[in-house]
Amino acid sequence: MIAFTGRALxxxxxxxxARRTAGAVAVALAAALALIACVSEQxxxxxxxLLTGPLPELRQGADGAWHWQRLVRxxxxxxxxxxxxxxxxxxxxxxxxxxxxLGADGQLFLGALAGVAFGLAWPGPGWLALPLACCAAxxxxxxxxxxxxxxxxxxxxxxxxxxxxxxxxxxxxxxLAVSRWLRDPGAGFPATPFLPPAAVFDPLIAHTGVGWMxxxxxxxxxxxxxxxxxxxxxxxxxxxxxxxxxxxxxxxPVGRAIxxxxxxxxxxxxxxxxxxxxxxxxxxxxxxAPGLGFEGLLVALLxxxxxxxxxxxxxxxxxxxxxxxAMERSTDVAREIVLVLQALVxxxxxxxxxxWRARGRHxxxxxxxxxxxxx
Amino acid sequence: MNADLLGWSxxxxxxxxxxxRAATPVLYAxxxxxxxxxxxxxxxxxxxxxLVAAFSGVIATIFAPPGLAPALLPWWGAGAALLAALLLAALLxxxxxxxxxDLIVAGIALNLLAAGLTVFxxxxxxxxxxxxxxxxxxALPSLPIGGLDxxxxxDLLLNGEAGRGHHVLxxxxxxxxxxxxxxxAHTRPGAWLRAAGENPDAAHAAGIPVRRMxxxxxxxxxxxxxxxxxxxxxxxxxxxxxxxxxGRGFLALAAVFVGRRxxxxxCxxxxxxxxxxxxxxxxxxLDVxxxxxxxxxxxxxxxxxxxxxxxxxxS
Numbered sequence: 001m002i003a004f005t006g007r008a009l010x011x012x013x014x015x016x017x018a019r020r021t022a023g024a025v026a027v028a029l030a031a032a033l034a035l036i037a038c039v040s041e042q043x044x045x046x047x048x049x050l051l052t053g054p055l056p057e058l059r060q061g062a063d064g065a066w067h068w069q070r071l072v073r074x075x076x077x078x079x080x081x082x083x084x085x086x087x088x089x090x091x092x093x094x095x096x097x098x099x100x101x102l103g104a105d106g107q108l109f110l111g112a113l114a115g116v117a118f119g120l121a122w123p124g125p126g127w128l129a130l131p132l133a134c135c136a137a138x139x140x141x142x143x144x145x146x147x148x149x150x151x152x153x154x155x156x157x158x159x160x161x162x163x164x165x166x167x168x169x170x171x172x173x174x175x176l177a178v179s180r181w182l183r184d185p186g187a188g189f190p191a192t193p194f195l196p197p198a199a200v201f202d203p204l205i206a207h208t209g210v211g212w213m214x215x216x217x218x219x220x221x222x223x224x225x226x227x228x229x230x231x232x233x234x235x236x237x238x239x240x241x242x243x244x245x246x247x248x249x250x251x252x253p254v255g256r257a258i259x260x261x262x263x264x265x266x267x268x269x270x271x272x273x274x275x276x277x278x279x280x281x282x283x284x285x286x287x288x289a290p291g292l293g294f295e296g297l298l299v300a301l302l303x304x305x306x307x308x309x310x311x312x313x314x315x316x317x318x319x320x321x322x323x324x325x326a327m328e329r330s331t332d333v334a335r336e337i338v339l340v341l342q343a344l345v346x347x348x349x350x351x352x353x354x355x356w357r358a359r360g361r362h363x364x365x366x367x368x369x370x371x372x373x374x375x
Numbered sequence: 376m377n378a379d380l381l382g383w384s385x386x387x388x389x390x391x392x393x394x395x396r397a398a399t400p401v402l403y404a405x406x407x408x409x410x411x412x413x414x415x416x417x418x419x420x421x422x423x424x425x426l427v428a429a430f431s432g433v434i435a436t437i438f439a440p441p442g443l444a445p446a447l448l449p450w451w452g453a454g455a456a457l458l459a460a461l462l463l464a465a466l467l468x469x470x471x472x473x474x475x476x477d478l479i480v481a482g483i484a485l486n487l488l489a490a491g492l493t494v495f496x497x498x499x500x501x502x503x504x505x506x507x508x509x510x511x512x513x514a515l516p517s518l519p520i521g522g523l524d525x526x527x528x529x530d531l532l533l534n535g536e537a538g539r540g541h542h543v544l545x546x547x548x549x550x551x552x553x554x555x556x557x558x559x560a561h562t563r564p565g566a567w568l569r570a571a572g573e574n575p576d577a578a579h580a581a582g583i584p585v586r587r588m589x590x591x592x593x594x595x596x597x598x599x600x601x602x603x604x605x606x607x608x609x610x611x612x613x614x615x616x617x618x619x620x621x622g623r624g625f626l627a628l629a630a631v632f633v634g635r636r637x638x639x640x641x642c643x644x645x646x647x648x649x650x651x652x653x654x655x656x657x658x659x660x661l662d663v664x665x666x667x668x669x670x671x672x673x674x675x676x677x678x679x680x681x682x683x684x685x686x687x688x689x690s
Contacts, residue, residue, distance in 0.1 A: 155684030339491025351474035
């Protein structure tokens with residue numbers, strides 16, 4: 001009886017899913033240490049920098065006052081956290097309708113493009129230009145995401161392939177627009193002109209892109225949690241994903257739920273694009289690297305499709321990315337190990353059972369059985 | 376053989392050859408994708424498999440055992456590349472079939488793993504994050520076909536503009552497609568594999584080793600995508616670059632869907648995508664934006680996926 005309540009309390013404090021996620025992260029971190037040890041002269045130092053590099057330091061200066069050090073690196077953690085939170089949510093919403101939409105990348109590119117194009121074309125006062133540019137970015141991303149949804153709903157086209165193809169088209173559109181129509185002739189490389197100073201966010205931390213968009217991440221998480229948990233549309237999305245046959249039988253508008261889930265996800269990816277364009281870069285280079293959308297997928301998977309866990313998962317990955325950069329700068333280990341680490345975490349989180357573990361439990365059970373202890 | 380003398384027909388043959396060369400890696404990966412799809416286990420990790428094979432081939436030739444004869448060096452690299460691709464495919468198969476991980480998610484995770492691991496090991500082993508351009512690495516040999524002096528066009532087609540023959544993997548692609556057709560249509564394991572893909576439960580009830588067929592589909596697709604990767608780094612170019620596969624694996628996946636799971640359709644789609652890539656680079660000299668042509672394969676894919684459903688609904 002006592003054992004039972006102890007177990008229940010343990011489950012309450014640390015639910016099994018969270019335990020497994022934590023275990024997966026721990027195993028992946030250990031694997032990263034092993035991989036670093038294969039290639040590095042000082043593996044432990046590199047590994048510790050990977051984990052603690054982004055931490056800002058409080059140091060006493062020569063004048064006796066205390067200063068925060070390494071705030072810029074911590075700023076990149078916050079910047080990445082905002083991006084990854086928005087992209088994670090962008091992948092999560094269609095996921096809950098069981099739509100494997102991988103279009104966040106293209107939606108981000110189009111969102112950034114629409115936001116910056118608006119900011120350049122309409123130099124109005126900042127308090128009006130910023131929200132309007134934000135709406136333009138979300139609209140562009142939402143329409144692009146909704147397009148994949150409509151193709152799925154009306155034509156039954158496989159949403160994964162369609163969204164991957166829409167990504168390719170969106171990225172080419174972006175490159176075409178930046179290199180042909182929005183190009184700054186004064187720049188030495190193909191890029192748009194800088195946005196007017198009134199139309200960008202002032203940094204909260206000096207020399208970083210951390211601005212008031214910092215609030216967007218928790219607000220978006222809250223909004224998505226409310227949408228999925230407390231609204232009719234959210235209920236329709238969840239039921240269409242969990243039990244499509246039942247939803248159809250009950251007369252729920254499954255098609256509409258699918259399209260809306262993809263459009264809302266697209267709008268959030270567009271918002272991430274707005275953040276990239278207006279808060280981080282302030283101008284758009286033609287060779288903006290694709291691939292961030294897939295990291296949003298990793299965030300959503302690590303959070304096990306729970307909106308409230310997204311922020312933590314995004315922070316964890318942003319932390320690793322900044323730590324990887326710090327490690328690359330001060331040791332002989334390349335930062336791409338972070339990608340390996342992320343993939344390992346996902347593989348470990350996704351595996352539903354381990355054949356050798358089941359076998360081990362089987363042996364353990366046989367050893368215990370003669371003793372007569374009850375399970 | 377001078378192409379100018381042959382006029383338009385010669386130019387057409389040359390353009391065809393350029394398309395064939397560009398389409399070869401996509402074709403190999405698409406054949407792999409088709410095999411996995413017919414086995415009912417669509418392999419999303421084609422991109423990562425190509426990347427890992429391209430990387431392992433070049434790295435294996437750089438770190439070859441010292442006593443190896445130079446003529447054997449590319450074959451040693453190709454063997455290592457195929458082994459690496461097979462290992463990654465085996466990891467995917469184990470994760471999905473034994474650990475019950477979602478096939479698509481595991482495939483995407485392996486793509487990321489491949490992208491990260493190749494650049495990480497490139498930086499550590501070759502000392503450069505961009506490419507292995509510092510090292511001279513060999514290509515697999517080309518095979519000239521003799522006795523064609525009387526037929527200039529045929530000679531041009533079969534031996535290329537330099538008259539040195541085609542890369543062995545370019546020649547191998549149609550043969551492999553033929554072999555895959557023979558395997559799928561005319562052998563017992565081929566029929567079993569298709570049955571396991573069509574309806575695993577019925578196949579299992581009929582006594583077909585379904586699990587083994589699923590392994591076969593995934594491992595075979597890894598081997599085929601690996602051949603595409605070998606061609607990229609030991610034929611098309613003779614070095615490894617970071618992100619060398621550049622979306623070809625995803626195009627191959629699209630080709631499987633565009634080809635509607637038929638061997639002929641998949642080959643046609645892969646050739647079409649290769650041709651679009653060649654045109655995009657050729658038209659860079661004109662005023663046509665190359666981006667527009669790069670959009671053609673994805674646009675075709677979307678149209679092919681969407682149109683039949685649309686017709687069914689409206690009629």
